[in-house]
Amino acid sequence: MVQNIIEIKGVEKRFGKFTAITDINLDIAKGEVVVVIGPSGSGKSTLARCINLLESYDEGDILVAGVRVENGANLSAVRADVGMVFQGFNLFPNMSILRNVALAPVRVRGLSWREAEQRAMKLLERVNIAAQAQKYPSQLSGGQQQRVAIARALAMEPEVLLFDEPTSALDPEMVGEVLDVMKSLAQDGVTMIVVTHEMGFARQVADRVVFMENGRIVEEGSPDEIFSNPKDPRLKTFLESILSH
Amino acid sequence: MVQNIIEIKGVEKRFGKFTAITDINLDIAKGEVVVVIGPSGSGKSTLARCINLLESYDEGDILVAGVRVENGANLSAVRADVGMVFQGFNLFPNMSILRNVALAPVRVRGLSWREAEQRAMKLLERVNIAAQAQKYPSQLSGGQQQRVAIARALAMEPEVLLFDEPTSALDPEMVGEVLDVMKSLAQDGVTMIVVTHEMGFARQVADRVVFMENGRIVEEGSPDEIFSNPKDPRLKTFLESILSH
Amino acid sequence: ETLKVGANIGNVPWEFQDKSGKNIGFEIDLVNEVAKRLQMDVEITNIPFNGLFAAVQSGQIDAAVSSITITEKRLKSVSFAQPYYDSDQSLTARSDSKVKSVDDIKGKIISVDTGSTGDIWAEANKEKTGIAEIRRYEGLSNAMLDLVAGRTDGYISDIPAMQYYTKDKPDLKVVARIKTGEQYSIMFAKNSPLQAKVNSVLTELKKEGYIAALHGKWFGSVPEKTTSTVMVMDAPKES
Amino acid sequence: MDIFNTFLNWPVFVDALPMLLKGLWITIKLGALSIVLGLIGGLMLALCRLYGPTYIRGIAIAFIDVFRAIPLLVLLIVIYYALPFIGVRLTSFTAATLALTIVSSAYAAEIFRSGIEAVPKGQFEAARALGLNYFWLMGDVVLPQAIKIVIPPITSNSINVLKDTALASVVAMPDLLKQATQAQALAANPTPLIGAAVIYILLLLPLVRLVAVFEKRFAER
Amino acid sequence: MDIFNTFLNWPVFVDALPMLLKGLWITIKLGALSIVLGLIGGLMLALCRLYGPTYIRGIAIAFIDVFRAIPLLVLLIVIYYALPFIGVRLTSFTAATLALTIVSSAYAAEIFRSGIEAVPKGQFEAARALGLNYFWLMGDVVLPQAIKIVIPPITSNSINVLKDTALASVVAMPDLLKQATQAQALAANPTPLIGAAVIYILLLLPLVRLVAVFEKRFAER
Ligand SMILES: Nc1ncnc2c1ncn2[C@@H]1O[C@H](COP(=O)(O)OP(=O)(O)OP(=O)(O)O)[C@@H](O)[C@H]1O
């Protein structure tokens, strides 16, 4: 039996009377890379945030490695295994870049500060920002902050990585580098759910592409199916509008 | 005599001992669209922020419509004429979307709330978000927030518009729409300085492209010159890295 | 013309309020009579003891009463009319306690009102009487609570107040009178012209036996002939 | 005597009640006025301290630090009893209001400052980039956010001012607490003090709950 | 008598000084202990109020609201004079420390709460997404930012506690201000009160300035 690392069954999330996502069903196998695309406000971020319970969902079940994601004793453990890179960077302004990256490995995995900071330096090098290790987040440019956020998530060596538009604040040069990092992670067998508008990345790396609209998954399939042979009319318009500029 | 609406002469900005931008010389004619490109941390945002004195500069002069940008009585008037869309959205969380857009026209231009809100609704329609007019910023997705920020800057009908990566948080569909808005503004003769990674936009709309690196303007010219015939080796690498993914 | 008098209302039986909120008491009666003789109206202002000194000196009030003791030190900053009451200190203890006289307070914990004459006496006689510890309180009622609670063994304070207080409390008793020779009077700003006027009215009132009658009214007893309540005296002067 | 006769003596309480209510009125009058004036003064001070020219800023800092350090009792005595020497003779109500307002504005100033400083820099920048002048930048953008942040400590401060009216008795304004201590002395029984505490609680709890409701509604945005 | 002889009388001040210093020592001892305990208690209370299960939250709210509303004087009297009736007999120092700590922790709780609520939601989310447990989320991420925000009102609150030691005189702990009023009564001259105010200012101003320096260094990040 193939173990699905993430199973999402009939999930719905409401904000007051407004339904942000509904009837979401999605199983993700270990090592799979799923790219989520869709217009603004379609619920992509909300879906990602439900997976590690940053938003509690109102209906259905989400299972990570067979464990239901819900408030309780094992939530912290689930979260340590599910890394997340935010659309906003959410770096901790009260500590240096290096500390930002080393913190969770020390507090959650029990590493020593020395060890954690050594590993953090390596990750900062990987995203090309090691020279700023001693600066505070407010002293970095937007792109630099985003790269730190990625390093921070990688530091936990999570089983599943959630990316919410990880490259949106990066300049094109850096987009390339970060996408390379993500590609190498995919080759290492890390399961990833990536909300992105980088169609190039989706085409090259995704095992599956999910198209959301109005809080629902409207179509899903291999990148080839989605990009070359879209069925849903809304997906067609969406793709056309992207290619037109 | 052609009046340059913006004249930047020998400007330098330091953060403590670190020099963020230096020796910047740039004249911008009325109606011109200048696109600023360059790697992360090269000082693009800093330059834009100096133009409306969100950062005070340490050396040189910046003149908007012939008036030196400096602390004093006419700073507010200069700023009202220089609209800005931020890399972070910086919407006002304590008021509705509609209020966010209508506020400055009422407070600075002296419009009535009725009039200002009517105009605000039109702008919100233009960026496709009129349905959310009564919501508060925290209830919007990232992309929705960015569009409100653009509408807010447009509401002042400024002479010069500064954009700091205006499309970085937008999904590709919206990028197209927003770029269309910007194109129509360019056609209306609005002077614009746009920090962006949208090379397509630069090629189609820019009168001039400025390439920054390490706090300096390394090369500038028409889009054709910059993209088809780059001279500076660093610009060449930069462009190659963009085209490679 | 109005005579503005400050008084720490609540200082039984010298100045306090009856149930209708009217100011009554020994010193209230006295200043009312004095003002009448001076053909002035009286306006009583309720000021806590703490505030009375600054109040007379700043002229916010013309005179102050509140069983204020005449002392050498005070005379350096304020003036007094002639005394009208001789107050001694008293030792109060629980009825069932072994403390029956001043000789019994050796090794005991004694309470006083901070800054009062009782405090001064206890401090001065600490060695002689062998008091183990002096506890200083803010007013009579709290000191009484601790005396009843057994945290202290005796309370040294003005005798009239204690007699009045213990009247209806069988578990407390005034066990000794401690002679200190302190005298109460009306306080004025230093060298106030009112001082002489009031002083001569007091002489008049003593001669008529008015003050002795007040003593009878408020303490239920006739004052001895040799006390300042009866005898005409000189106004105290700074030495 | 048992604890009930001593601390919860009903006849003593009933006797004292008219006095307490008279004091309550002074507490409320003095407290409400000083709270309002203190909030206004505190806001002005905070703005002077944050954005004034250097010497104004220095004066504001000195004012805030000195009047937080000085005991209210002393300030009351100085204002009411020392100022007449230089020809300024205030009524006790004016003097008490002035002293309470000065002290509460010094405290409120620091609270407002912390709130203003907690508003993200981007908010100031966006407002300035739109050309809003200082007045609207503060009034429309910064203060609404700052005040929302500091509602809890401002509430605390207001409670404090109301309770500090107790010291006004030194300038012949016998407030609720003073009346209670006086009634205590009269009855030789601490029940009136407990009665005063109950009145304070009955007065303040509904107000505090009301503020909490407002705060919640505010937070929902 | 002129204003100098009345309010700034040097011989009277010199006479009173030893008494004042004795009171100062009580003020400092009692104040420092209550401030520290109050900050710890206040933090606990704030966390209970924000994140406790419903009934704990209810208890915390009741505690905070009641002990802010109750006059300290009454609380002191109850703790010191009423508790012996039910067999709890505290020394005056313990009683005064307890009362001051209870009240100051109620005030500090609301200040800490405002600070914690001013930390952006994204910070909590990032910490939780990393799997940090509640303890580290608070200790590493939220509290350092919250405390930075509330340094000014916490300073004010600490000053208040130090000044509130004045009420401890009711349980026979004569503090600086009490000693000053007593010296005033002895000399029939308000100079000792002014002297006490000067001592308060000399004591508090350097502390307040020191906090301001820390705050600035903090803010530079
Ligand atoms: N806290 C909230 N309260 C009310 N509505 C919300 C809240 N958070 C999100 N929404 C709404 O839910 C919908 C989905 O939002 P979400 O952030 O998931 O969109 P998205 O697909 O990530 O968009 P984008 O590409 O712009 O980031 C939007 O319409 C948004 O306005």
Ligand SMILES: Nc1ncnc2c1ncn2[C@@H]1O[C@H](COP(=O)(O)OP(=O)(O)OP(=O)(O)O)[C@@H](O)[C@H]1O
């Ligand atoms: N307040 C500050 N203090 C110290 N250094 C700063 C500060 N603000 C910016 N810098 C530094 O100045 C340099 C230029 O920053 P700037 O934000 O202008 O870059 P940018 O070109 O806009 O980059 P990006 O494309 O990532 O937004 C960076 O190295 C940054 O770390």
Ligand SMILES: [Mg+2]
């Ligand atoms: Mg999103």
Ligand SMILES: [Mg+2]
């Ligand atoms: Mg930038």
